[in-house]
Amino acid sequence: MESSEVYSRLNDLFRNVFDNDEMIVTPELTASDVDGWDSLRHVRLMLTIERAFGIKFSAYEVNKLRNVGQLAKLIQDKVGVKA
Amino acid sequence: MNRGMDAAGVRLYQSLAWLPRPPADFVARCRALESEPEPGAQLQLLASHALDENDLHRLAKLITCARNAGHPLSPLIPFRLGILSNATTDFIVPALIASAARYGIALECIPAPYGQVVQEAMSADSEINRAQLDAVLLAVDYRGYALSSTPGDADAARAIVDSALAQLDRIRSGIGGNGRTIWLPRQRTYSAISTECFLEPWSAEFTNSTAVSRSACAAAMMSYLT
Numbered sequence: 001m002e003s004s005e006v007y008s009r010l011n012d013l014f015r016n017v018f019d020n021d022e023m024i025v026t027p028e029l030t031a032s033d034v035d036g037w038d039s040l041r042h043v044r045l046m047l048t049i050e051r052a053f054g055i056k057f058s059a060y061e062v063n064k065l066r067n068v069g070q071l072a073k074l075i076q077d078k079v080g081v082k083a
Numbered sequence: 084m085n086r087g088m089d090a091a092g093v094r095l096y097q098s099l100a101w102l103p104r105p106p107a108d109f110v111a112r113c114r115a116l117e118s119e120p121e122p123g124a125q126l127q128l129l130a131s132h133a134l135d136e137n138d139l140h141r142l143a144k145l146i147t148c149a150r151n152a153g154h155p156l157s158p159l160i161p162f163r164l165g166i167l168s169n170a171t172t173d174f175i176v177p178a179l180i181a182s183a184a185r186y187g188i189a190l191e192c193i194p195a196p197y198g199q200v201v202q203e204a205m206s207a208d209s210e211i212n213r214a215q216l217d218a219v220l221l222a223v224d225y226r227g228y229a230l231s232s233t234p235g236d237a238d239a240a241r242a243i244v245d246s247a248l249a250q251l252d253r254i255r256s257g258i259g260g261n262g263r264t265i266w267l268p269r270q271r272t273y274s275a276i277s278t279e280c281f282l283e284p285w286s287a288e289f290t291n292s293t294a295v296s297r298s299a300c301a302a303a304m305m306s307y308l309t
Contacts, residue, residue: 016110016137040173044136051135
């Protein structure tokens with residue numbers, strides 16, 4: 001899956017989870033940049049992404065993520081492995 | 084949830100497969116209801132779809148905001164539910180509120196602070212006991228009862244079970260003694276300690292059902308420990 005497609009789909013998913021149609025997802029985006037991105041919302045975000053891409057994250061993988069760029073890379077790796 | 088259920092059954096419940104898919108403009112319809120003075124019927128209609136976590140959160144937020152704004156939620160029937168648990172319940176509260184609307188209930192949830200089950204039940208001025216609740220959901224799993232395995236030692240297991248049941252009784256009497264609630268146990272025990280529910284005293288079968296559930300609960304715990 002192309003990086004642009006991953007970001008396009010992530011953008012829709014983030015907007016849905018955070019209920020914010022103005023949200024723009026970038027590789028540098030972190031939880032501290034987004035109002036309401038707390039631990040509970042983070043769990044819901046990860047579950048939403050897992051379902052949308054048909055993948056599963058381990059707790060270790062989620063804990064290692066530091067920004068959306070790393071998240072997108074992880075998604076690409078998993079979708080690629082799956083394919 | 085999936086004990087004794089195959090993968091297809093799990094998927095059936097996870098996806099709420101028997102309900103219609105939400106409309107494509109679900110989000111827009113929710114936003115339109117933000118300015119609706121009497122949104123109850125529309126809320127129930129939207130709740131009747133197979134909603135995912137994000138849809139449930141959105142709908143629950145809408146219901147809570149409408150209630151806080153003083154908008155009538157009729158035909159939904161108001162119901163105040165306290166939740167006592169030894170686990171984080173933040174994830175289930177929006178799902179309960181939005182799903183209750185599907186059943187015609189305007190549910191308001193009052194969760195007790197994390198891990199404060201006994202304190203909230205016993206203290207007369209706790210949030211749970213002051214909240215004029217219609218019911219209290221006690222959602223405590225085995226971790227909340229200090230159970231420990233005693234392989235081959237039935238006497239030790241029995242003592243632990245008695246202690247756990249005594250704690251459950253203290254919680255029950257605490258809530259019952261500080262309010263107008265009684266205990267209506269679940270009839271099916273899925274785990275060592277099942278979820279119990281305290282309800283207003285309208286159940287004529289209280290005495291019998293309590294005895295049945297308590298013995299079933301003790302038997303399940305003995306089986307679990309030994």
